[in-house]
Amino acid sequence: MDSLHAIGFYVSSGVLLIGGLGVALLPGRELRGAALAVVGVGLGGLYVSLAAGFAAVVALICYLACGALVAGPRYRSVEVVVGPLWRQVGALGAAGLLVVIIYAAFRGDFVTAKFFGGAFGVSAIGRLLFAHDALATEAVAALVLVSLAGATAVWRVRERAR
Amino acid sequence: MSASLVAALFVAAALVAVGVFTAVWRRDVTAALGGIPLILGGAGVAFVGVARFAAAGSPHLFGQEFAVLLAIAAVALLALGLGIAGREGAR
Numbered sequence: 359m360d361s362l363h364a365i366g367f368y369v370s371s372g373v374l375l376i377g378g379l380g381v382a383l384l385p386g387r388e389l390r391g392a393a394l395a396v397v398g399v400g401l402g403g404l405y406v407s408l409a410a411g412f413a414a415v416v417a418l419i420c421y422l423a424c425g426a427l428v429a430g431p432r433y434r435s436v437e438v439v440v441g442p443l444w445r446q447v448g449a450l451g452a453a454g455l456l457v458v459i460i461y462a463a464f465r466g467d468f469v470t471a472k473f474f475g476g477a478f479g480v481s482a483i484g485r486l487l488f489a490h491d492a493l494a495t496e497a498v499a500a501l502v503l504v505s506l507a508g509a510t511a512v513w514r515v516r517e518r519a520r
Numbered sequence: 521m522s523a524s525l526v527a528a529l530f531v532a533a534a535l536v537a538v539g540v541f542t543a544v545w546r547r548d549v550t551a552a553l554g555g556i557p558l559i560l561g562g563a564g565v566a567f568v569g570v571a572r573f574a575a576a577g578s579p580h581l582f583g584q585e586f587a588v589l590l591a592i593a594a595v596a597l598l599a600l601g602l603g604i605a606g607r608e609g610a611r
Binding site: 360361363364367368371374375378379381382387390394397401404405407408409410412413416417420421423424427428435436437445448449451452453455456459460463464466468469470479482483486487491494495498501502504505506508509510512513 | 522523525526527528529530531532533534535536537538539540541542543544545546547548549550551554555557558561564565568569571572573574581582583584585586587588589591592593594595596597598599600602603604605606
């Protein structure tokens with residue numbers, strides 16, 4: 359990996375984590391939607407710096423869509439009744455998870471290999487998606503279909519209830 | 521200056537932790553759903569990093585393939601979650 363890609367990697371990582379913290383901490387759905395879009399930009403840049411151009415394009419589109427969904431007018435606020443103690447326990451659990459994963463990443467004995475894929479690799483990934491791992495592709499397609507149909511059905515029920 | 525698999529895994533770990541933090545810290549369910557794309561994005565970064573630096577055998581693109589699938593799954597799950605939460609919020 360040359361210096362340009364390394365700089366892109368670290369800059370994109372910073373953008374990605376700043377966007378993630380924005381999703382976690384910013385008030386207001388518009389700001390959180392914008393933060394999710396920033397996450398998409400950072401993730402796309404990170405993927406490009408790791409020679410995964412096609413994944414970068416798909417991730418950018420999907421996370422911009424996530425940002426539009428969160429910032430959109432169909433957003434409804436639903437408060438859950440969870441005590442502050444459990445929220446703090448959950449936050450400490452998240453911190454513990456971060457420590458465990460970082461320790462595993464730092465102490466892991468990883469192999470190193472030479473990367474033969476191209477910068478974009480759309481034909482090779484297409485062969486993998488539609489020939490080698492067609493079942494996984496169909497499972498995700500079924501998830502998208504169920505999600506869109508479910509969201510549409512819920513929206514229609516809500517419109518009728520008004 | 522160079523990036524390595526450990527750096528990619530650090531970023532992935534931080535993103536997953538921020539996603540879990542979002543899911544447990546936010547009192548609003550629809551805001552907590554914003555943690556789902558972060559968790560799946562962190563998993564995607566780990567997959568792409570392994571595919572870039574440490575994948576043995578060929579082809580070296582399985583990680584990228586899974587990152588693509590995870591990004592699509594993230595937007596689908598968020599749409600479904602926001603739809604269901606919106607229904608509850610309208611009651």
